[in-house]
Structures are given as structure tokens and as C-alpha cells.
């Protein structure tokens with residue numbers, strides 16, 4: 197037999213099928229074929245695993261530079277909403293154990309510690325965790341805030357945080373279109389692992405909304421139709437298709453001016469972060485298109501979201 201593949205794993209396993217006892221019947225072809233398919237599965241799984249690990253590394257590395265953290269901290273609506281909520285409800289945090297999922301520079305952990313939390317676990321899988329530890333020490337909160345570098349759901353983190361020991365989980369996990377970053381999944385895992393019965397997760401509600409856009413010129417401009425049709429006197433229009441080729445897996449992040457909207461937005465999903473389990477959903481919505489005689493087509497939809505911190509029914513902040 198000539199090996200077709202160099203180092204074919206199948207050949208290395210043939211010994212399993214050649215009986216030691218010559219009177220015993222050798223393995224059937226179907227058994228060999230099953231083994232080959234099993235080995236193929238192992239190989240495919242290993243490749244998928246490698247790709248997932250490389251993807252993870254790229255994702256967490258994207259959070260290791262200062263620029264992205266400055267941008268987040270300078271987003272005043274975002275940062276001040278967390279700060280106002282934590283400081284206005286300091287009683288809720290007083291003497292509590294808090295878990296900050298994806299602490300970044302440690303800003304939310306510091307808010308919680310300053311509000312009187314007894315213990316804060318600040319967890320981040322990005323190398324930024326090393327700098328967060330220095331920031332925590334510099335601000336004299338090392339006694340309260342423990343920085344853990346690792347994925348919140350991985351074994352090494354589980355060894356450092358007791359199951360069901362956390363009173364409050366705080367996290368800034370929201371991505372483009374709310375769920376695009378895919379971090380809510382980790383918050384849910386952390387909630388189910390570490391939160392005490394009756395513990396709280398903040399923010400605790402999010403609403404996803406959708407609105408119609410009717411403005412052909414604006415939509416064409418976003419797709420780059422005008423730009424690509426005349427590049428230094430050349431027609432580059434095939435680039436338009438390229439620019440929208442990934443639209444089923446990617447999302448365009450745009451400022452949408454009020455005047456291109458063709459109607460009110462409609463809520464198609466409310467997520468209760470303290471209870472949600474399934475992040476694959478179909479949301480129904482109805483859109484009322486504004487009465488406009490010149491409107492001949494819809495050109496796009498925009499998705500946006502609100503985030504709520506509701507410690508009691510009367511108070512909410514939105515980002």
C-alpha cells in the first residue's frame with residue numbers, strides 16, 4: 197500500500213485493526229472508514245479550535261492599546277451613566293461583592309469601590325488587565341479591587357471567584373447593534389456561575405429598536421456609490437459591491453440624521469439581562485411609514501438600542 201498523504205494518521209492507527217492473534221478476523225473496511233471519518237472530525241475540530249483561539253487573541257489584543265479605552269471613557273453618555281447610577285445608588289453597592297466583567301482600565305470597578313463595595317473582582321482577558329492593576333494600585337484600591345486577567349468564564353478565573361458569591365455584576369458589554377460584539381454571552385455565563393440567588397446585574401434592561409430610512413442619495417453616499425464612480429477620473433464602481441459584500445456578517449456603524457428617517461422607530465426586542473438565556477431570537481415589529489407623497493422606496497433600516505439601569509421601578513438612566 198502506497199501512502200497517499202504524508203503522515204496519514206489513518207496508517208498510524210492501522211495497528212488497531214490488525215489482530216495480534218492471527219486466527220482472529222481482521223477489521224472490516226467499514227470500521228476503517230469509520231476511523232478515517234472520526235480522525236477527519238478530530239482534525240476539523242482542532243482546526244476550528246485553533247481558529248477560535250486566534251480570533252479570541254485578536255479580539256482581546258484589540259483592547260490592549262490606550263486609544264480604544266480613551267475613546268470609551270471619553271464617551272460621556274456611556275461613562276457618566278455608569279458613574280451616576282453607581283453613585284446615586286451607593287447604598288446598593290455598600291459592603292457588597294461586585295464582579296466587573298471586562299474591566300478594561302478598571303474604571304467601573306473604581307466607581308464601585310469608591311461607592312463602598314467591600315470587594316470588587318475586575319476581570320479582563322485582554323493584556324489591558326496588567327495596566328488596570330497598576331491603575332487600581334495607584335489609586336489605593338488594591339485592598340478592595342482584585343484584578344484577574346483571563347476570560348470570565350474560564351477555569352482559571354473560576355478558581356479565584358467562588359460560585360454564587362457575587363452580589364452585583366456590572367459590565368459594559370454593549371457592542372454595535374447591541375449584540376454584535378457577542379460579549380453578552382460571557383456576562384450571562386458569569387451571571388449563572390457567580391451571582392448569588394437574588395443578586396443583580398447592571399445594566400439590567402436593553403431595548404432594540406428599528407427604524408426605516410428613505411433617502412436614496414443618503415443611502416448611495418453611505419455605500420460609496422459616488423466616491424467609487426469617479427476615482428481620479430477612473431470608474432471604480434465594482435468596489436461598491438465589494439464594500440457591501442459582507443453586509444450579512446458585518447454591520448455598518450453610521451450617524452443617521454433625523455431627516456432620512458421615514459417613520460418612528462419600533463421596539464422589536466426587550467432583553468432582561470438578569471433573566472435572558474437565549475440570544476438567538478426573532479423579533480416582530482410593525483413600522484408606520486410617514487405619510488409622504490414623494491416616498492417611492494425604502495432604502496435601509498437602522499437598528500439602535502437603549503440601555504437601562506433600573507434599581508427600583510421609578511429610576512432609569514439610558515445610554
Ligand SMILES: C[S@@+](CC[C@H](N)C(=O)[O-])C[C@H]1O[C@@H](n2cnc3c(N)ncnc32)[C@H](O)[C@@H]1O
Nearest residue numbers: 259268298299300320321322346347348368382
Ligand atoms: C467595551 S470594553 C469595556 C471596558 C471597561 N469596562 C470600560 O467601561 O471602559 C469590554 C472589555 O471586556 C473585555 N472582555 C470581553 N469579553 C470578555 C470575557 N469573556 N472575559 C473577560 N474579559 C472580556 C474586553 O477585553 C474589553 O476590555
